[in-house]
Amino acid sequence: MTDEPLIRRFDALLCDLDGVVYAGPDAIDGGPESLNRAVEMGVPVMYVTNNASRPPAAVAEHISQLGAPTRASSVASSAQAAAKLLADRLPENSRVLITGAQALADEISAVGLTPVWSQAEDPAAVVQGFNPQLGWEQLAEAAYTLADESVLWCATNTDRTIPKERGIAPGNGTLVAAVAAATGREPIVAGKPQAPVFHEAAERARSRRPVVVGDRLDTDIRGAHAAGMASIEVFTGVDTPETVLRACDRERPTYLLGNLRELFAVYPEPQVTHEDHDVTATCRDATAVARENAVTVRASENSLDGWRAACAAWWALHPEAEAPTDPDVTWVSES
The missing domain is CATH 3.40.50.1000 (HAD superfamily/HAD-like)
Known part of the structure; x- marks a missing residue:
């Protein structure tokens, strides 16, 4: 440290x-x-x-209003990433069906492609991004268009949820999943x-x-x-x-x-030791021991140093994990 x-x-x-x-x-x-x-x-x-529903300038303005002055050039969005991806794959002026907000359409225009809003306009691609006003009709229009396998489908992102002031709400991924369920297709993902x-x-x-x-x-x-x-x-x-x-x-x-x-603040790096089949990690006053399918943490319950130690020990015991793991966690409070 x-x-x-x-x-x-x-x-x-x-x-x-x-x-x-x-x-x-x-x-x-x-x-x-x-x-x-x-x-x-x-x-x-x-x-x-x-979030592809707002242009970078609006995002920067929001951040600035909250007290952190910011320029639009400091915002890299999934809408920009999607527009660049499509511009690299489609001829100039190709029509792209927008399943999302006007901000997404503006990014499509900015790279030399033509945003459209209907299957009748013969789009070569569909781009789908978050829009809190998106409804069934727009999702259906995307599904109708994607029935043609030659039409490219790009999603700005597939976040299943989005944190809002009232709690956790459905994100763009839930809307993408609805179109995927209707079409049997999976999109190319441009953003995170x-x-x-x-x-x-x-x-x-x-x-x-x-x-x-x-x-x-x-x-x-x-x-x-x-x-x-x-x-x-x-x-x-x-x-x-x-x-x-x-x-x-x-x-x-x-x-x-x-x-x-x-x-x-100074970051407390956990210290890890291996002994036989156990891995022990210490983080300041917290200690965690990982063994088989269990982690025992000696610290104030739910303390951040306790979790840092637990993660360090468990990950060292299981350095390769293609899927999420499910350890039994026991907290032993130090009085």
Whole structure:
């Protein structure tokens, strides 16, 4: 463990939005001020979002209104990634059926393709992105169009859920799944967890040591693995310490933080030792022992250091896990 704050290990933050910076219209506690502090320390912040319903300028304005002044050029969206993917595969001016918001249509126009809204306009592709106003008729139009196997189908993202101010709501992935069920087809996915959107964000920041900051294992953390980048799981959104412990190897984050304020503290690296069939990890005053299908944690119940130790021990015992695991976890409180 070094004496420097965690943020000093990186030269850019590639930050998710929903569940990290805000939930619905409201800032998450500690978010904007922490991002401002990072920029003041010379660590640029790029925002990488799978929400294709708003243009980057609107996203930047929202972040700015919450207290973290931001430019549109600092927002890399899945809508932009989808537009670039389609532009690379289709002739210029090709028609693309929009199953999503006007912001998605604008990104399609920006790369030289023609957005349309009906199968009757003979589209060569369908692009589907999140839109809270999307209804049955738009989903049906996509299904009708995709009955032609020659029509390309691209989804901006397949997030099953989205954190909102009132709780967890269905995300774009649920709407994509409805079209997939109707057509028997699967889309190409442009945004997270695919690597290109992260590489684009890092290039814009001129970063060589970026870290992905997110609240979701299946998009943010898996995407960081795909891009070959370090990752931070922050527990202010969708995933929890329990789901992180059980994660498959491609969804295991490098660091665990309770909130963004902890970027500016020294990170307690768990120390791992192997003995016979046991693995022991210590994180400050917390100790975890992983054995067979169980983890015993000696710490204040549900303490973050306890979970850090538990993850370090369990992952060291099971370094390769193609699917989520299911250990029995026992907490022994230290009084």
